[in-house]
Amino acid sequence: MLIGIVGKPNVGKSTFFSAATLATAEIANYPFTTIKPNKGMAFVRAKCPHIEFNVKCQPRNSACENGVRLVPTELMDVAGLVPDACQGKGLGNQFLDDLRNADAFIHVVDATGSTDCEGNAVKPGSHDPVEDLQFLEREIVEWIKGIMEKGFDKLARAAHLESMKLEQVIHERLTGLGVSEAQVSAALRISSMPAKIIDWKDEDRYRLAQNIRRQSKPMIIALNKADMADPALMKRLSELEGYVTVPTCAETELALRRATKTGLITYVPGDKEFKINDSAKLNPNQKKALDYMAQVMQRYGGTGVQQCIEKVAFDMLELIVVYPVEDEGHLTDHDGNVLPDAFLLRNGSTAKDLAYKVHTDLGDHFIRAINARTHRVVGHDHVLENEDVMTIVAKR
Ligand SMILES: Nc1nc2c(ncn2[C@@H]2O[C@H](COP(=O)(O)OP(=O)(O)OP(=O)(O)O)[C@@H](O)[C@H]2O)c(=O)[nH]1
Ligand SMILES: [Mg+2]
Known part of the structure; x- marks a missing residue:
């Protein structure tokens, strides 16, 4: 299972990726920090059967912590997308090809509104993150549309002669994207396409590509930097129709996982809170940072990173263990x-x-x-x- 992390530059994609995988990815407060994709293993939590069977498990491809099985799932972090990437702006959208096999996307958004369309730092609240939701969807749909349309006319003519079904023709174009014929059929059904391919206009093809995206690669929105976000904006974003959103504090999750590794705290990813192991050992800066993180977690019921991955796996992709x-x-x-x-x-x-x-x-x-x-x-x-x-x- 591969989940792709997408979004414009400087929103926290690599921070999210590093937190979820504990792999090291470069993180910095400027656009295009990431150029080459980062790949790593995150996990989802499941009930380990060792308790029910009353045996001691010896996990190999996964881990078990107190009866919770941590099942691996692959994550990929790619470069930032900017508006008109499909026409070559920024780094273009060629690098999306690394995500051809993604089963779903996590779209990381800067919910503080303090990065412009290109990922440059601007005054908090001066950029509306809703714009990011719209343009990113457009870039991904254009990418799918581009792949679908390559040699499409010739193929469609041949298909017409050989009386191949429409979904077969389109499916053939999109096999490299891991789109199934059933998903293409479903997209065709809801797209109300003109009967003859020759009559398909650009906007018809766009609508079809959009429905293929929705059918084959569900997307969740991580409202990131939630720790710094204005509550009114967070509320507006989380109530947007047509989007599944989760408030996330990727930076907090990363700090918590690192602090767990050094033994400073006890924290299980996905938990609502953490425990300080020995407060006498903390220096004032660590104490201040942990206080801040505890407050953030209290506000949102956790950091949202693990929740985001599990929502994708269990609710959107309906995976079973x-x-x-x-x-x-x-x-x-x-x-x-x-x-x-x-x-x-x-x-x-x-x-x-x-x-x-x-x-x-x-x-x-x-x-x-x-x-x-x-x-x-x-x-x-x-x-x-x-x-x-x-x-x-x-x-x-
Ligand atoms: N306040 C706050 N800052 C965050 C959070 N997550 C990431 N950041 C900061 O956002 C900036 C960008 O983080 P990156 O992870 O490098 O962002 P990116 O989206 O991978 O950026 P590119 O690789 O340039 O596209 C860094 O300064 C992070 O520390 C968060 O949850 N809260
Ligand atoms: Mg990055």
Whole structure:
């Protein structure tokens, strides 16, 4: 699962990325700090089955903290997009190609209104972040439209002659973007396109590309720098129709995760508060900074970073967590590790999809699967449920 972090320059994309992954990405208060994309692993939280099965787990691809399984998901931070990037402004939008395989986007917005369209620092409140929501959507849609339209006329003519279905033609153009035919069909249905392709005007194609974006790459808005934002503006932004928003303080999350690493505090990402381990060890600056962060967290019920990722994973992409094991009796892999792996799968995934996720061979030679909880034997098309623990039996 890949989530792309997008937004104009200087809004806190790399700060969000670093906080969520604890990978180091360059952060600075000027535009275009990031040029090359940063890739790293974030995680979502799930219930670890080790408690229910009363065993001690030995996670391999994930981690378990007090019964909470931390399941990895990939994040990518790219350069900032500016208005008219699709016409080559700023760094253009070519770097979006790194995000072709993104399953969803987190659009980071500077909710203080203190950065202009190009990411330059301006007086707080002098820039309306709503403009950023609109132009970023346009840039992403133009990017998709550009890919869709490349050689489209020729293809459409050929398709007409060979009586190929419209969704097939468009799907073929967009395979590199990880868009499914079903998503193209759904987009075509709601776009009310003119019957003949020859009659499609530029605005029709734009509308279609926009619906393809909505169907295939859902987007959440991180109202970032919430710690410094004007409450009235925050309220207006969070009530905007048609957008899913989460207030975030990426800088606070990054500081908290670093302080946790050095042992200064105890904090589990996503929690509403943190605990100072030994206040006698804090210098006055650290104390002041931690007080500030505690206040911010109280205001928003946390920093919002983990919430943002989990909202994307569970609410927008409707992912489920599944635990594959080789031996359903002992819940182990072939090395004897108990409940070693946790995978994120799309809701509606089957036992065979899980087999392919574990290993291509396992998918190719799938015979049956066994639910370790109920010991029920199921076939390849059995639809999995959240928190299933499954054994795949394959031909050797
Ligand atoms: N107050 C506040 N500042 C933040 C927050 N998140 C990031 N910043 C600051 O915003 C500035 C830009 O942060 P970056 O993470 O480099 O922004 P970016 O979007 O990656 O910028 P480019 O790579 O230039 O596109 C830095 O000075 C950060 O410290 C936050 O939650 N609150
Ligand atoms: Mg950056």
